[in-house]
Amino acid sequence: MQHPHTGTTSPVHRPHPALPDPRTGRRGRRTGRLAALAAAVSAVFTLTALGGPAAHGADNPFERGPAPTESSIEALRGPYAVSETTVSRLAVSGFGGGTIYYPTSTADGTFGAVAVSPGYTGTQSSISWLGPRLASQGFVVFTIDTLTTLDQPDSRGNQLLAALDYLTGSSSVRGRIDSTRLGVMGHSMGGGGSLEAAKSRPSLQAAIPLTPWNLDKTWPEIKTPTLIFGADGDTIAPVATHAEPFYTTLPSSLDRAYLELNGATHFTPNTSNTTIAKYSVSWLKRFIDNDTRYEQFLCPLPRPSLTIEEYRGNCPHTS
Structure with a gap:
């Protein structure tokens, strides 16, 4: 101025x-x-x-889906719509064909994949409920038939790996799968087979044996994070001679867990089961997707309840 x-x-x-x-x-x-x-x-x-x-x-570039809640991981279906395709046994080698369940949308990129084997005398129909339930949470899931219904655990382990190789190498959904993020599951002898598969292929990210049966009782060679389900009323693969020693002989340094179902039998995994689904989803998300948002459901260790007789494991997880 x-x-x-x-x-x-x-x-x-x-x-x-x-x-x-x-x-x-x-x-x-x-x-x-x-x-x-x-x-x-x-x-x-x-x-x-x-x-x-x-x-x-x-x-974490592998994280898929919204933040989980107790209700979301217990739900019959997760956030993803699911499609499926049948694979004829005549079109593959090394296993008996099966059904692939996968998230319909490709907007989120690739997903981890899981192969699932039935047990002795069983077909894929006995474990088919796991297909859409796990796929809807963000996985490609292959429920397989075995070469014969009488195949032993070592053969079922090889067939699970052959199924994963088919999924990632030549299946119609191979472009939807991240081949570095793979896991195995199985019931009874298929559960024993999932241990065999993890032993043979340490690069697997997760293994989940369901009321497993195997003549081999010790598994110190396994390097794959492993969640073993036992059943307190199992008379075919009693936990004292199967699931429990399988768990206790896994390396103590390994991310591992043992969940004994309460009021259950050897065949409980053959029908839709919320406890099996809840902790399987959490385990697969945590170790195949490296999604630590699911750690809250595994650590601290779940307490005994109406559906859980016992839960053992290491916390916090290391990988």
Whole structure:
């Protein structure tokens, strides 16, 4: 402003923009906007540093689906719509064909895959409920038939691996699968076969034997994170001579768990079961997808309940 007497310019004294104007009691609008922007940026950085939503995608590219809840992992169906395709035994070698269940949408990219074997004298129909239930949570699932219904565990283990090789190498859904993220499951002799498969192929990310049967009682060679289900009323593969020694002989350094179903029999895994599904989903998500959002359902160790007789395992998990 020009001085009225001298014609020189002197500063106009206004309140500092960061401070309230004594004439109005209000801050400058521009400063207020800048302060709000700074606070928003700070909140984003804080959320990311604390592992909030902005951190998940960067930390784990294999994470699939929304954040899990108790109800979401117990549900009959997860967030993904599921399609299926039948594989004839005449079109494959090394196993007896089966059914592939997979997420219909390709929007999320590739998924991990799991092959599932039935037990002695059983066909894929005995474990078919696992197909859509697991696939709807974000996996490609192959429930297989074996070459004969009388195949022993070592043969079933080889057939599970042959099924995974077919899935990733020549199946119609091979483009939907990440071949580095694979697992095996099986019931009874198929459960024993899943241990054989994990022993033969240490690169597998997860194994889940369901009321398993095997003449081999010790498994110190296994390097795959393994969750074993036993049943307190199992008279065909009693836990004392099958599931329990299988678990206790796994390496103590391994991510491993033993869940004994309460009020269950050897054939409990042959029908839809919420406890089996809940902990199988959590285990597969945690170790095939490396999705630590599911750690909350495995650690701390679940307590005995109406459906769980006993649960043993290591916490926290190391891989």
